[in-house]
Amino acid sequence: MAIDPIRTIVIIGGGSAGWMCAAALSRSLRNLSCRIRLVESAEIGTIGVGESTIPPIISFIKSLGIDENDLIRKTQASFKLGIEFKDWVRPGHSYIHPFGPTGLPTKNVEFYAYWRKRHESGDARPLEEYSLQAVAARQAKFMRPIDLAKSPLQTITYALHLDASLLGAYLRGYAEVRGVTRTEGKVRSVALRAADGFIASVTLESGECIEGDLFIDCTGFRGLLIEGALKTGYEDWTHWLPCDRAFAVACERTGPFSSHTLAAARDVGWQWRIPLQHRVGNGYVYCSRFIDDTAAHDMLMSSLEGRALRDPLPLRFTTGRRRLVWNKNCVAIGLSAGFLEPLESTGIHLIYRGIALLVGSFPDRNFRQANIDRFNRQVAFEFERVRDYLVVHYTRTEREGEFWRHCRNIELPESLKERIELFSSYGRIVRDENELFPVQSWQYLFTGHEVEPSGYDPLAEGLTPEEAQQALDEISGLVARCATTIPLHQDFIAQHCAAPAE
Numbered sequence: 001m002a003i004d005p006i007r008t009i010v011i012i013g014g015g016s017a018g019w020m021c022a023a024a025l026s027r028s029l030r031n032l033s034c035r036i037r038l039v040e041s042a043e044i045g046t047i048g049v050g051e052s053t054i055p056p057i058i059s060f061i062k063s064l065g066i067d068e069n070d071l072i073r074k075t076q077a078s079f080k081l082g083i084e085f086k087d088w089v090r091p092g093h094s095y096i097h098p099f100g101p102t103g104l105p106t107k108n109v110e111f112y113a114y115w116r117k118r119h120e121s122g123d124a125r126p127l128e129e130y131s132l133q134a135v136a137a138r139q140a141k142f143m144r145p146i147d148l149a150k151s152p153l154q155t156i157t158y159a160l161h162l163d164a165s166l167l168g169a170y171l172r173g174y175a176e177v178r179g180v181t182r183t184e185g186k187v188r189s190v191a192l193r194a195a196d197g198f199i200a201s202v203t204l205e206s207g208e209c210i211e212g213d214l215f216i217d218c219t220g221f222r223g224l225l226i227e228g229a230l231k232t233g234y235e236d237w238t239h240w241l242p243c244d245r246a247f248a249v250a251c252e253r254t255g256p257f258s259s260h261t262l263a264a265a266r267d268v269g270w271q272w273r274i275p276l277q278h279r280v281g282n283g284y285v286y287c288s289r290f291i292d293d294t295a296a297h298d299m300l301m302s303s304l305e306g307r308a309l310r311d312p313l314p315l316r317f318t319t320g321r322r323r324l325v326w327n328k329n330c331v332a333i334g335l336s337a338g339f340l341e342p343l344e345s346t347g348i349h350l351i352y353r354g355i356a357l358l359v360g361s362f363p364d365r366n367f368r369q370a371n372i373d374r375f376n377r378q379v380a381f382e383f384e385r386v387r388d389y390l391v392v393h394y395t396r397t398e399r400e401g402e403f404w405r406h407c408r409n410i411e412l413p414e415s416l417k418e419r420i421e422l423f424s425s426y427g428r429i430v431r432d433e434n435e436l437f438p439v440q441s442w443q444y445l446f447t448g449h450e451v452e453p454s455g456y457d458p459l460a461e462g463l464t465p466e467e468a469q470q471a472l473d474e475i476s477g478l479v480a481r482c483a484t485t486i487p488l489h490q491d492f493i494a495q496h497c498a499a500p501a502e
């Protein structure tokens with residue numbers, strides 16, 4: 001059958017998801033004669049949070065041909081080497097989940113295998129002391145990788161903290177230059193084709209009717225097309241991740257200009273701190289069954305490091321995912337596709353994964369079902385693996401209080417049970433292809449939350465205790481020496497990408 005090309009893509013929504021889609025599609029589809037339109041409503045506005053990212057954001061920026069320093073200046077961004085999880089296991093406990101590699105294999109034995117063996121005998125330092133990213137983050141330092149063979153300075157891996165509204169504005173400029181047309185207006189109704197229930201058009205409050213072949217729902221939690229019009233259904237994961245509300249507020253920065261995100265456990269939920277060039281983003285994620293809104297609001301406001309710059313924004317959500325993220329001729333991207341709380345900063349990542357998967361399975365107007373099914377399976381898989389990763393934070397804790405006792409008793413998803421069982425025998429992580437978190441992230445998670453295996457990887461026997469110890473000492477020494485050569489985060493920004501004064 002002949003290909004019947006998509007002629008018009010209509011994106012509804014101009015938050016981070018909408019403008020990331022518009023920017024990426026305007027570039028990826030530039031050789032096709034396909035019109036891209038975006039509709040957004042200033043009256044409704046955007047959610048205005050979503051400021052901490054993970055390393056694939058750097059590839060996303062590169063794939064658009066954007067100059068990273070230019071984006072950093074214009075979005076008041078800063079650098080991120082990982083996330084510190086403070087007080088999660090018990091008050092006073094802290095570990096960093098750093099990006100990038102930790103340690104080095106020695107004589108073909110994986111680093112974690114021989115680290116764990118020495119750890120069990122009490123002879124290894126904490127895992128993070130073998131990661132340059134973690135050590136630099138603890139010292140509020142940052143630099144980009146440099147070309148220095150056999151040095152951890154060569155593999156520095158980082159992400160960004162950025163202002164969500166400024167990111168949207170930046171990508172809007174990018175997309176409009178590349179031919180995306182923007183319409184300001186509120187969608188009033190969605191018309192479905194009688195024959196097959198596909199979306200035919202949307203009508204704005206102005207009366208304008210916009211037709212399209214492919215619709216991308218970026219309307220946030222509303223899910224105006226995917227749910228409002230197509231009634232796709234939502235899988236609720238609250239029984240695994242019970243937090244359902246948040247307050248978000250920006251404040252002046254008076255504390256350190258750190259190069260990591262802070263996620264600190266609280267009596268009911270947790271609080272984030274995201275340092276940007278011009279302010280600090282803060283938020284408190286909580287469970288309304290265990291704390292009321294006034295107490296949550298007061299808890300956040302009483303723990304800010306500087307003057308609040310506006311009133312806190314209340315947010316409500318249901319953790320889970322849309323049963324089908326691609327339904328008929330509508331693809332949901334962003335919060336309309338599902339929500340996982342921002343504990344590991346995965347929201348924006350799931351947006352560009354959605355976009356990349358869409359480009360990789362781009363349809364024609366025949367919308368082959370096998371293509372759609374494959375896309376949905378892949379998105380579901382990626383959401384579920386991120387969910388499992390988050391669940392460990394809540395369930396592996398000794399914290400006191402009704403909320404944390406409730407969390408400890410959560411029945412784990414089968415996929416997570418299996419992973420923990422596999423880890424429990426030899427301390428090995430078994431990871432499927434296309435999962436977001438690399439093996440090392442799982443190692444940090446399990447080690448940080450004190451999930452202890454009963455033994456270590458038998459391959460660690462390939463090193464004598466002396467050889468293993470020597471390798472560990474060399475690596476931690478090298479990491480510590482490299483860290484001394486890294487500038488302070490604030491100095492690196494001042495030298496390379498400071499935003500103009502406001």
Ligand SMILES: Cc1cc2nc3c(=O)[nH]c(=O)nc-3n(C[C@H](O)[C@H](O)[C@H](O)COP(=O)(O)OP(=O)(O)OC[C@H]3O[C@@H](n4cnc5c(N)ncnc54)[C@H](O)[C@@H]3O)c2cc1C
Nearest residue numbers: 013014015016017047050052187219220334335342347348
């Ligand atoms: C508390 C919290 C903290 C978060 N923190 C992080 C984080 O640190 N890192 C991270 O990666 N992600 C984070 N996220 C997720 C992140 O905020 C979102 O993934 C991201 O902002 C994308 O949002 P969106 O574009 O899907 O929705 P929105 O920003 O809500 O945009 C929706 C758009 O749809 C438009 N719209 C809606 N209805 C209509 C209509 N009828 N007609 C026309 N237009 C309409 C709106 O005007 C708006 O433009 C967080 C989310 C929450 C809730």
